Amino acid sequence: MQLLFEEGGEIRAGTVLSQQGEAYQVELPAGKRTKVKSKDVLLQFAQPSAIEMVRQTGDLTAEIDLDFLWECAPPDEFGFAELAAEYYGADAGAVQQAALAMALHGNPVYFRRKGRGRYLRAPEDQLKAALAAVERKKQQLQLQGEYEAQLKAHKLPEAFRGKVLQLLFKPDKNSLEYKAMDAACTALGMTPMRLMVAVGGVESPRALHEAKFLADCFPKGTGFADVDVPEPSADLPVADVQAFSIDDVTTTEIDDALSVTRTADGKLRVGIHIAAPGLGIRRGDALDAIARPAAVHGVFPRR
Incomplete structure (x- = not known):
């Protein structure tokens, strides 16, 4: 004897090995054995095999027209066998009944479960709303897939323009753009920042670091009033070198740098460079009025 039964929220088929009272010992098609209570059995049949x-039910279920099935369903609660007789005819066999049970069970948008093998069709207005949402x-998943494919091909989707920095620093993780970027990063083994540089969303690593600095330290923007920046003192020597910052990525005041140059006699000279913006700011002037609140609130940590 074969059984169609419900287990773990799914409809399964299996071959009965033994029965003890209200319970069956059943072997599933994959060879696994399970215990099935009689209350969970939807259908008993001799043929075909599990x-x-x-x-057969997999092929038949895929052919069922859900809209037509919904129209065939009675307005009140019904059993799957009843609807099978209405949809296929009074002589609906085990395979047809099982296929219909799986179609009802697997489409909660159209049909609500009311018990083992029993259902109620969704109200028309709710069905229309649910289908529109589906x-x-x-469409969103399709668009997300297109974004992901473009990113993996190192192309920046048009929808990403103007959103890249927000995606990197303050992303909405429910947005299609973020999900596509996250999936592309996983597939390519890249971080979001590296990917956005690679696809041209950010001009260069330097531009990315500058944007990150501004996002962290100036979250309200940099729209300060125009001020006259004083010239440095004439007695300060200008070094004819190219200096490189030695601060790490967590530093909010990038004021240390070094340089290496070769002298005329072939030796290497290492230069240590310390920024001293305070030399150009006097207490009470326009620059001081801008810089002082920032320092007080910790935007520019003091040493």
């Missing part, structure tokens, strides 16, 4: 039942979700 393996063949799974194959279609929107389908």
Whole structure:
């Protein structure tokens, strides 16, 4: 004897090995054995075998027209066998009944479960709203897939323009753009920052670091009033070198640098460079009025 039964929220088929009271010992098509209570059994049949039942119902379920099935369903609660007789005819066999049970069970948008093997069709207005939501979700997933494919091909999707820095620093993780970027990063084994540089979303690593600094230290923007920046003192020597910052990525005051040059006699000279912006700011002037609140609030940590 073969059984169609519900287990773990899914409809399964299996071959009965033994029965003890209200319980069956059943072997599933994959060879696993399970205990099935009689209250969970939806259908008993002799033919086809459980393996063949799974194959045939899979093909038949895919052919069911859900819209037409919903129209065929009675307005009140019903059993899957009743609807199978209405949809396929009074002589609906085990495979057809099982296929219909799986179609009802696997489409909660159209049909609500009311118990083992029993269902109620969704109200028309709710069905229309649910189908519209499903279609929107389908279109969103398709668009997300297109974004992901473009990113993996190192192309910046048009929808990303103007959003890249927000995606990197303050992302909405529910947005299609973020999900596509996250999936592309996983597939390519890259960080979001490296990917955005690679696809041209950010001009260069330097531009990225500058943008990160501004986002962290000036979250309200840099729209300060125009001020006259004083010239440095004439007695300060200008070094004819190219200096490189030695601060790490967590530093908010990038004021240390070094340089290496070769002298005329072939020796290497190492230069240590310390920024001293305070030399150009006097207490009470326009620059001081801008810089002082920032220092007080910790934007520019003091040593």
